[in-house]
Amino acid sequence: MAELDDDVAFAAALARGDADALARFDREHAPALRPALARIGLGDAGIAEALQLVRTEQFAPRADGAPRIAGYSGRGPLLAWLRSVAVRTGLRLRRAGARYEPLTDIAAGAHDSTPGSLVDDAELAYMKKTYGEAFQRAFRTALAGLSAKDRLLLKQRFRHHLGVEDLGRIHGVNAGTISRWVAAARDALAKGTREAMMAELGVAKDDVSSILRLIESQIEVTLSTVEA
Numbered sequence: 001m002a003e004l005d006d007d008v009a010f011a012a013a014l015a016r017g018d019a020d021a022l023a024r025f026d027r028e029h030a031p032a033l034r035p036a037l038a039r040i041g042l043g044d045a046g047i048a049e050a051l052q053l054v055r056t057e058q059f060a061p062r063a064d065g066a067p068r069i070a071g072y073s074g075r076g077p078l079l080a081w082l083r084s085v086a087v088r089t090g091l092r093l094r095r096a097g098a099r100y101e102p103l104t105d106i107a108a109g110a111h112d113s114t115p116g117s118l119v120d121d122a123e124l125a126y127m128k129k130t131y132g133e134a135f136q137r138a139f140r141t142a143l144a145g146l147s148a149k150d151r152l153l154l155k156q157r158f159r160h161h162l163g164v165e166d167l168g169r170i171h172g173v174n175a176g177t178i179s180r181w182v183a184a185a186r187d188a189l190a191k192g193t194r195e196a197m198m199a200e201l202g203v204a205k206d207d208v209s210s211i212l213r214l215i216e217s218q219i220e221v222t223l224s225t226v227e228a
Contacts, residue, residue, distance in 0.1 A: 007078035014059050015070040022059065030055075032079060033086040042090050050090040058085060076201050084130075088210070127214040134197055135214060139222055142192025150185035157182050158223035189223075190215055 013021035030051050037047045058069045072081050128135075143151065156162045156170070164175040164182070171178060193215050201211075 005074070008072070008074040011069050011072040011074075011078055015067045017059065017061075017067075022055075025055070025059075029079060029082055033083055036083050036087050037090045040087060040090050041094065046090065046093060050086060050093055053089050053093075054082070054086050057089070058082075075199070080201070127210050128218070131197065131201065131211070131214060134200055135193070135218060136222070138193045138196035138200065139189075139219070140226075141196045142189050143226075145192050146185065146188060150181075150188065153178075153182055153185050154189065154223055158220055159226075161224075186219070190219055193219065 010021060010024070014025060033051060033054070034047055037050050042050060059067050061067055072078060143154075146154075153167070156167055162170075164178045167178045167182070168175045171181075173181075194211060197211055197215075
């Protein structure tokens with residue numbers, strides 16, 4: 001808790017434009033962000049540009065409000081928050097078509113050769129690597145919070161691969177009703193997983209879309225491998 005309190009105080013100093021805090025960021029935090037940026041395929045020039053963008057976009061005052069760093073809540077380590085911001089910034093540079101080195105092994109599994117797809121695959125791979133354990137914890141918390149009926153439906157549909165016609169006969173309703181039940185249970189699980197992840201990680205609001213991509217890509221795979 002003391003470490004998070006220090007992080008909150010440090011973030012507040014950055015938001016004020018404190019010279020010592022900015023120097024500390026350049027000395028301690030910026031170098032710690034470089035490996036994450038290298039893993040998404042940025043070379044030295046791209047890393048330098050991404051870090052400069054982080055510095056200006058997060059710490060500089062905005063016409064419509066406080067610097068973005070003021071949004072850091074202290075619910076997770078500041079370095080993790082900054083790393084997420086830096087990776088998102090780096091991926092934005094790639095989407096803009098900047099000429100940097102090819103993606104490294106983080107995107108080795110990409111099947112589509114278009115640049116945009118490679119970047120999206122790199123972002124998803126990074127999210128899996130960074131937030132995979134948090135996803136598993138959040139998933140299990142959300143699953144436990146569902147009703148017994150919803151857990152059973154999801155188990156039957158995704159673990160045992162029963163079709164809606166079979167499920168309809170088992171539950172005594174038509175296929176359309178079963179489809180709605182399964183969809184509602186899945187949506188409730190996805191929502192609960194998202195809420196649990198956001199509560200644990202304390203990530204920036206801008207990361208919600210990336211968290212949702214991770215959940216959508218993994219939730220049915222995970223349902224097929226765990227006991228509901």
